[in-house]
Structure formats: structure tokens, C-alpha cells
Amino acid sequence: MPLIDACATEDIDLEDVMRFDHGGHSYAIYRSPDDEFFCTDGLCTHEKVHLAGGLVMDHLIECPKHNGQFDYRTGEAMRAPVCVNLRTYKVTVADGRVLIDLG
Amino acid sequence: MPRDYSLLGPDAARAVATGLAAADWYHSDVPRKEMKELMARTDGPAIRDTILLYGIMVLCLGFGIWLWPSWISAPFWLAYGVLYGSASDSRWHECGHGTAFRTPWMNNAVYQIASFMIVRNPVTWRWSHARHHTDTVIVGRDPEIALMRPPAAARVALNFIGLPDALAGWKRMILNASGRLDPEEASFIPESEQPKVIRTARVWVAIYAATILAAIATRSILPLMVIGLPRLYGAWHHVMTGLLQHGGLADNVTDHRLNSRTVLMNPVSRFIYWNMNYHVEHHMFPMVPYHRLPDLHARIRADLPPANPSIRAAYREMMPALLRQFRYEDYFILRTLPPTARPYRGEFHSPEA
Numbered sequence: 001m002p003l004i005d006a007c008a009t010e011d012i013d014l015e016d017v018m019r020f021d022h023g024g025h026s027y028a029i030y031r032s033p034d035d036e037f038f039c040t041d042g043l044c045t046h047e048k049v050h051l052a053g054g055l056v057m058d059h060l061i062e063c064p065k066h067n068g069q070f071d072y073r074t075g076e077a078m079r080a081p082v083c084v085n086l087r088t089y090k091v092t093v094a095d096g097r098v099l100i101d102l103g
Numbered sequence: 104m105p106r107d108y109s110l111l112g113p114d115a116a117r118a119v120a121t122g123l124a125a126a127d128w129y130h131s132d133v134p135r136k137e138m139k140e141l142m143a144r145t146d147g148p149a150i151r152d153t154i155l156l157y158g159i160m161v162l163c164l165g166f167g168i169w170l171w172p173s174w175i176s177a178p179f180w181l182a183y184g185v186l187y188g189s190a191s192d193s194r195w196h197e198c199g200h201g202t203a204f205r206t207p208w209m210n211n212a213v214y215q216i217a218s219f220m221i222v223r224n225p226v227t228w229r230w231s232h233a234r235h236h237t238d239t240v241i242v243g244r245d246p247e248i249a250l251m252r253p254p255a256a257a258r259v260a261l262n263f264i265g266l267p268d269a270l271a272g273w274k275r276m277i278l279n280a281s282g283r284l285d286p287e288e289a290s291f292i293p294e295s296e297q298p299k300v301i302r303t304a305r306v307w308v309a310i311y312a313a314t315i316l317a318a319i320a321t322r323s324i325l326p327l328m329v330i331g332l333p334r335l336y337g338a339w340h341h342v343m344t345g346l347l348q349h350g351g352l353a354d355n356v357t358d359h360r361l362n363s364r365t366v367l368m369n370p371v372s373r374f375i376y377w378n379m380n381y382h383v384e385h386h387m388f389p390m391v392p393y394h395r396l397p398d399l400h401a402r403i404r405a406d407l408p409p410a411n412p413s414i415r416a417a418y419r420e421m422m423p424a425l426l427r428q429f430r431y432e433d434y435f436i437l438r439t440l441p442p443t444a445r446p447y448r449g450e451f452h453s454p455e456a
Contacts, residue, residue: 013139016139046233047125047237048125053138054390055139055142055143055144055390057144057205062201062390064388064389064390065236065237065389066233066236066237066389067200067201067202067389067390069201079201079207080226080229080230080296081229081230081233083293083295083296
């Protein structure tokens with residue numbers, strides 16, 4: 001599958017997250033404190049809340065509804081009530097654009 | 104038809120069928136930059152408050168034991184009891200959300216201690232509280248509705264001295280320690296987490312057994328005054344404040360402005376309650392730490408019903424409604440939104456509707 005142009009790098013602050021909808025699916029794109037970009041499914045695996053409303057702390061995303069946490073680099077569920085890992089997607093940055101591989 | 108608050112009953116099924124379960128809830132607009140600032144975690148305020156809390160508890164305990172069994176020790180036990188049996192409720196709550204401290208082990212340590220004091224299994228109640236946030240005051244879905252309709256008056260009154268909630272907690276602890284879960288708790292705790300419930304219950308049973316043995320060996324209730332009984336004689340404050348959270352307000356609505364109550368309180372109660380008096384704000388944005396709730400309140404209050412100005416004023420609003428619910432359980436206080444607020448169910452107010 002071709003890379004999908006999701007947003008410009010400057011669209012996301014350092015240590016923050018942005019929602020990206022594509023093809024009827026919601027994704028969350030993260031910019032880490034060390035200026036790396038990551039992408040996961042956009043909805044929490046616990047109760048399908050949009051993670052883009054949550055808080056990025058270092059390499060964790062905290063769900064805005066129940067405070068469950070994931071490591072957004074690996075998708076690993078780190079704190080209850082989340083138990084199921086998030087799916088992650090490969091991200092490439094080119095010419096100031098964030099490209100995600102949804103394959 | 105009377106409400107059925109059971110999590111496995113017909114109201115639970117109806118809530119799922121009508122879309123009330125796990126619904127989208129109303130949120131006031133707060134710009135992302137402001138919300139990020141409000142959600143930011145820090146250890147400082149909670150470390151300060153925790154040192155203060157446990158420091159005062161140790162002092163009260165020291166004087167209480169020193170002056171025991173004289174009646175002069177009573178004020179120290181009363182203060183210790185409120186901090187054990189009521190402040191533990193708010194610490195359990197805030198650390199359960201993981202928002203009190205930035206450092207995870209600090210949240211977990213205070214959460215475990217507070218859970219023991221308030222007699223709420225830390226695993227079970229984490230899931231129960233998650234459900235309370237998903238389905239706040241949705242009948243048949245929310246396992247933490249303190250004031251059902253009609254209100255169970257005797258139960259509520261007895262809870263001011265910790266009964267029957269503490270007894271239920273101890274009973275559940277013994278059930279869990281025997282390796283079993285109640286069917287209702289099994290309905291919201293994932294299987295993978297259930298062994299933790301049992302493990303914790305067994306540790307608690309060992310602590311209580313040691314305390315009871317110490318009381319028998321010393322032929323004194325003093326060990327139980329330190330561990331266990333303060334959950335009863337110090338419960339009144341958390342019940343007094345907790346009943347105000349949702350009491351008398353609407354049920355089965357998906358807007359915290361209509362089913363939750365913000366009450367302005369004195370600083371001592373706010374310390375014990377860790378600012379959960381800003382309850383609409385907390386439910387709307389559970390990511391905001393307790394020490395930032397007053398700021399959040401200031402930013403969104405134009406979109407909220409006016410806060411009750413004191414505990415007394417809030418009871419004066421709530422009590423008549425509870426009394427009416429004895430005769431007519433569908434009665435509730437309809438919160439008035441200010442003219443500056445966005446309406447509940449905006450789709451019914453838009454020109455296209």
C-alpha cells in the first residue's frame with residue numbers, strides 16, 4: 001500500500017498527538033519529545049475513545065476517558081484499564097510531511 | 104416501573120439497547136493548548152499533600168495512643184479517623200485515575216494504601232470506577248450510584264458511620280480471599296485481572312488477622328482503633344461530600360452538567376476531598392489533576408450550571424429532592440444552564456432540527 005500523506009510535521013507540537021481520519025478509520029499521530037513521529041490506531045482498545053484528546057507524556061499516550069496508557073512507539077498497553085495493545089503503523093518523514101504506511 | 108440498579112438486570116439491557124451505554128458525552132470547549140497545560144502532570148502538589156496527610160495522621164495516632172484510654176484522646180482519634188476513613192476515599196480516587204502524581208510508583212503506592220484503608224479492592228474498584236466514568240449515573244450500568252431512587256434512607260444514614268459499605272467491603276474481601284468473585288464484579292473485571300483481585304484480598308486478610316490477634320493478645324481494641332475501625336468512625340466526611348456528587352440530579356443523561364454537582368467548599372474539606380467538589384469538571388475531563396480543577400472550573404464555568412456556594416447550600420438543594428423521590432422516584436433537580444452555555448443535546452436546538 002502506498003504511503004499516506006497525513007500532515008505536516010509542524011501540525012503537531014512536540015510531545016503531542018493529532019487525530020487523522022482516512023478511509024473510514026481513525027488514527028493517532030504522535031510527535032515524541034525527541035522529535036520522532038509515530039502512528040497508532042486512533043481509538044483506545046478499552047472503550048473506543050479517541051486518543052487524540054489524551055495526554056502525551058514522554059513515550060506514553062494516556063486515554064482521556066479512563067486514563068489507561070499505551071506506549072505509542074510499540075502500542076503496548078501499559079496501565080489499566082487498557083489490556084489490549086494498540087496497532088501501530090510505520091511512519092516516514094519526508095520534506096516536512098508525515099507519511100504513514102497503512103499496509 | 105421501579106428502577107433496577109443491578110448490572111445484570113433489565114435496565115442494564117435497556118441502556119445498551121437505547122445507546123445510553125458507552126455513549127458520547129457532552130464536553131465543554133477547551134482549546135487543545137489550554138487542555139494540555141491543565142492535564143500536565145507534576146509530583147509537587149501531591150507530595151506536599153501526602154506528607155501533610157500522613158504526617159498529621161502519625162501525629163494524631165501518637166497522641167491518641169499516648170492518651171489512650173482517656174477520653175482526652177478522643178479528638179485525636181476523630182481527626183485520625185477522618186483522615187483514614189475519608190481522605191483515603193479521595194486518595195483512592197485520584198491515584199486510581201493516575202493523575203495525582205506524575206511518577207507512577209507514587210500513584211500506585213498511595214493508591215494501594217488508600218484502597219486498603221477505604222476497604223475497596225484496588226483491582227475491582229479500578230474497573231468499577233472506569234465503568235462509573237463510562238456510564239455515569241446510567242441506571243443498570245453505573246456500579247457506583249450512591250443515591251438510588253427512591254433513596255435507601257437507612258443505608259445512606261448508616262454509611263455516615265461506615266456501615267454498610269465497609270461491612271460489604273470486608274465481606275467481599277473474604278469472598279475474594281477464598282478464591283471467588285461475585286458475578287457482578289466478574290462482569291466488569293477482565294479475566295486476566297481477576298487473579299490480582301484474589302491476591303490482594305489475601306494480603307488484606309493477613310493484615311486484619313494480625314491486627315485482631317494483636318487486639319486479643321493485648322486485650323485491647325487499641326490495635327483496631329489504628330487499623331479497621333477508623334473506616335467506620337471516620338467515614339462521615341467522605342459520605343457527606345460524596346452524596347453531593349450526583350444526589351437528586353438527573354439520571355440516564357449523557358451530560359455531566361445535568362447529573363453531577365460542583366460545590367464550593369472550605370479549604371479543610373477540599374484538602375480531605377482533594378478538590379473532588381469540582382465534580383462536573385472532573386467527570387468532563389478526568390485527565391485534569393485535582394490541583395488544576397479550580398483553574399478548569401474558572402475556564403469553563405460559563406458553560407456550566409452555577410456551582411452550589413457551600414456544602415450547606417448544596418444539602419438545602421438536594422434534601423428536598425431526595426424526600427420527594429420517596430413518593431415519586433422520577434423526580435429530579437433539573438439543572439439550569441446559564442445563557443452562555445451550549446444546550447444539552449444541541450441537535451434539538453439547531454435550526455435544522
